[in-house]
Amino acid sequence: MRHIISLLMANEAGALSRVSGLFSARGYNIESLTVAPTEDATLSRMTIVTSGSDEVIEQINKQLNKLVDVVSVMDLSDGDHIERELMLVKVRAEGADREELKRMSDIFRGNVIDVSDKTYTIELTGAGSKLDSFLQAIDRRLILETVRTGASGIGRGERILKI
Amino acid sequence: MELTGAEITIRCLQEEGVEYVFGYPGGAVLFIYDELFKQEAVKHVLVRHEQAAVHAADGYARSTEKVGVALVTSGPGVTNAVTGIATAYMDSIPMVVISGQVSTSFIGEDAFQEVDAVGITRPCVKHNFLVKDIKDLAATLKKAFYLAKSGRPGPVLVDIPKDISSMKTAFEYPSTVNIRSYHPQVAGDANLVKQAAQMLLEAKRPMVYAGGGVILSDAAKQLAELVRLVDAPCTNTLMGLGGYPASDKQFVGMLGMHGTYEANMGMQNCDVLLAVGARFDDRVIGNVAHFNSVPRRIVHIDIDPASISKRVKVDVPLVGDVGNVLTDLIKVLKSSKQKPDAAAHKDWWKQIDEWRGANSLSYKNSSEIIKPQFVIETLHKITRGDAYITSDVGQHQMWAAQYYKFDKPRRWINSGGLGTMGFGLPAAMGVQLAHPGETVACVTGEGSIQMNIQELSTCKQFNLPIKVIALNNRYLGMVRQWQEFFHGNRYSQSYMDALPDFVKLAEAYGHVGILVEKPSDVEGALQEAFARKDELVFLDFRTDSTENVYPMVPGGKGLSEVILAEDL
Numbered sequence: 001m002r003h004i005i006s007l008l009m010a011n012e013a014g015a016l017s018r019v020s021g022l023f024s025a026r027g028y029n030i031e032s033l034t035v036a037p038t039e040d041a042t043l044s045r046m047t048i049v050t051s052g053s054d055e056v057i058e059q060i061n062k063q064l065n066k067l068v069d070v071v072s073v074m075d076l077s078d079g080d081h082i083e084r085e086l087m088l089v090k091v092r093a094e095g096a097d098r099e100e101l102k103r104m105s106d107i108f109r110g111n112v113i114d115v116s117d118k119t120y121t122i123e124l125t126g127a128g129s130k131l132d133s134f135l136q137a138i139d140r141r142l143i144l145e146t147v148r149t150g151a152s153g154i155g156r157g158e159r160i161l162k163i
Numbered sequence: 164m165e166l167t168g169a170e171i172t173i174r175c176l177q178e179e180g181v182e183y184v185f186g187y188p189g190g191a192v193l194f195i196y197d198e199l200f201k202q203e204a205v206k207h208v209l210v211r212h213e214q215a216a217v218h219a220a221d222g223y224a225r226s227t228e229k230v231g232v233a234l235v236t237s238g239p240g241v242t243n244a245v246t247g248i249a250t251a252y253m254d255s256i257p258m259v260v261i262s263g264q265v266s267t268s269f270i271g272e273d274a275f276q277e278v279d280a281v282g283i284t285r286p287c288v289k290h291n292f293l294v295k296d297i298k299d300l301a302a303t304l305k306k307a308f309y310l311a312k313s314g315r316p317g318p319v320l321v322d323i324p325k326d327i328s329s330m331k332t333a334f335e336y337p338s339t340v341n342i343r344s345y346h347p348q349v350a351g352d353a354n355l356v357k358q359a360a361q362m363l364l365e366a367k368r369p370m371v372y373a374g375g376g377v378i379l380s381d382a383a384k385q386l387a388e389l390v391r392l393v394d395a396p397c398t399n400t401l402m403g404l405g406g407y408p409a410s411d412k413q414f415v416g417m418l419g420m421h422g423t424y425e426a427n428m429g430m431q432n433c434d435v436l437l438a439v440g441a442r443f444d445d446r447v448i449g450n451v452a453h454f455n456s457v458p459r460r461i462v463h464i465d466i467d468p469a470s471i472s473k474r475v476k477v478d479v480p481l482v483g484d485v486g487n488v489l490t491d492l493i494k495v496l497k498s499s500k501q502k503p504d505a506a507a508h509k510d511w512w513k514q515i516d517e518w519r520g521a522n523s524l525s526y527k528n529s530s531e532i533i534k535p536q537f538v539i540e541t542l543h544k545i546t547r548g549d550a551y552i553t554s555d556v557g558q559h560q561m562w563a564a565q566y567y568k569f570d571k572p573r574r575w576i577n578s579g580g581l582g583t584m585g586f587g588l589p590a591a592m593g594v595q596l597a598h599p600g601e602t603v604a605c606v607t608g609e610g611s612i613q614m615n616i617q618e619l620s621t622c623k624q625f626n627l628p629i630k631v632i633a634l635n636n637r638y639l640g641m642v643r644q645w646q647e648f649f650h651g652n653r654y655s656q657s658y659m660d661a662l663p664d665f666v667k668l669a670e671a672y673g674h675v676g677i678l679v680e681k682p683s684d685v686e687g688a689l690q691e692a693f694a695r696k697d698e699l700v701f702l703d704f705r706t707d708s709t710e711n712v713y714p715m716v717p718g719g720k721g722l723s724e725v726i727l728a729e730d731l
Contacts, residue, residue: 009344010343010344013293013295014281014282014285014293017282017285018285021285021286025286055472058472059469059473062468062469062471063469065468065469066467066468066469068289068290068310068342068344068345069290069344070344071343071344072344163343
């Protein structure tokens, strides 16, 4: 099953490689991994999307907690949460496609953030499945480039990951 | 007053009460070696290969409750140390390894003797540090010692660039450590302790399975008391030997791949299993599905939450220091009105005794050829079971584990998890230094000993009167045994051709060598060797090359699917 795990870790050199090394050494899947410093510059927050049986996910949580740099771990999938992913798509936008692409972007609540005479770059935010749908909805031949950040997640309401 | 990084390093070691540092100098650690030279509190033991430095620090740590310390230079110094570090990591041994690094301005430039020490050791350390600022050095070393010995112990590497060791800063050794992300749980949950006690009291066929955690936590006394209270048979893992007295009537021997019949059958057939500081590894419980095919309830005490329900689902997890949890458990058991089910236990012990009757460690002795088991039994007799025994890895290791009946913890020093050939002799050096005047023997084979034989030179320099018990069967015995059982007797590369004359080799290093070829000479030779209290004696026992280790649970099989010697 797919799980989205959030963690806070010391913002130290090499901290990311401890996490990614753990996943590769123990044969766990990583679908995506995002990391950036938090409002407290000494901490980084990481969101990992992974999959595995309940036993494997339990081990992933325990092994992450065991890393000395990791301050706290939360499996967001255990409760209500929100996740968002950012995608930038560069498309060939010429002739009739120009208007059609703008229309599709609007339907998906995207923004065209860069325009040239032959291209658009569209910014889209949402759950991963929404981004997938957008890519399926437009003519595949028009896609020049896509870049996705991987999911970031946060608990709903009072579900807070802190030290 | 300001001190250099090198001075600070040595001062930190002094503050930690470090008695011995095992190491090997090189360019990146020259400043540190210079400071070592100027003082006497911290003694340095010069090994002949960095792997041996780490194993020696490891042996020192295993035989005491202290942190072992090794010091190596950058590049090949660190890479040579990696096997030792991984060995300590797998067996949770507290250790601090200090490595030199090229100067900070050279890092990343493929400088001479540069290696990414932090990267290369990351998967086999509890934690590691690269010191990039002289101001962090003292606090980092303090953290390293704290991490190494607290919680589930393990090796910690501190990588110190050369320029950091020569820069100056004010020195203050922190008196406390606070790592906000690190708070090992040391006390067991009180409610779960009660549940566990109840489960143990209700058991009709209880079994206690104790591992290296008992030794690391210095909890042998508590374990013995608990085993008596719950009236259960007790087995030890390879790492746990000596954690429960082998001569006690409730002891059923080691379990696992080469465990006794009674220990493995007890594991398979008990209704309540108490696992203490052990991790259900593949060499211990064999095939997981087979192990799980019988219903039993499991209580698991371990300091590492990640050890719990990793391979086998546990009913009552008790996360905490083994000693603390056992003490709590004993308190609850003693205050309970309920007593163990005497009638049920009577039947259980009858069953255990029946299994004991299989006499799974019996072997046919010979008057023609030396049986390796006989050497270990005689070693036990001559040393009155009171020696520190280190071992290498292979058949000799299993025979030592099976036939040297350990009654005390920290007497059996071997590489259990990683299975590192070449561990025995350097580990024995660490043990001997930690326990001068005590009897230390290294049980080895002609294969393993050659993986670190250069340390005979270190032993000479530091007057370490270790007794090397080489069971020389002219084969990589355990490999040969598997090839005999599972690969159609095709002895691919397991024959050790062109062996050296070990007697002459020992003499060349300035030691005593004795060749023993006849069973009737075994006892005399051991007596002579141990009478030479101040000398290293290398005993080359020419043993039966066809002998196998029994019982054996083949890889992938269940604990009750055992091959006994008599089956063949």
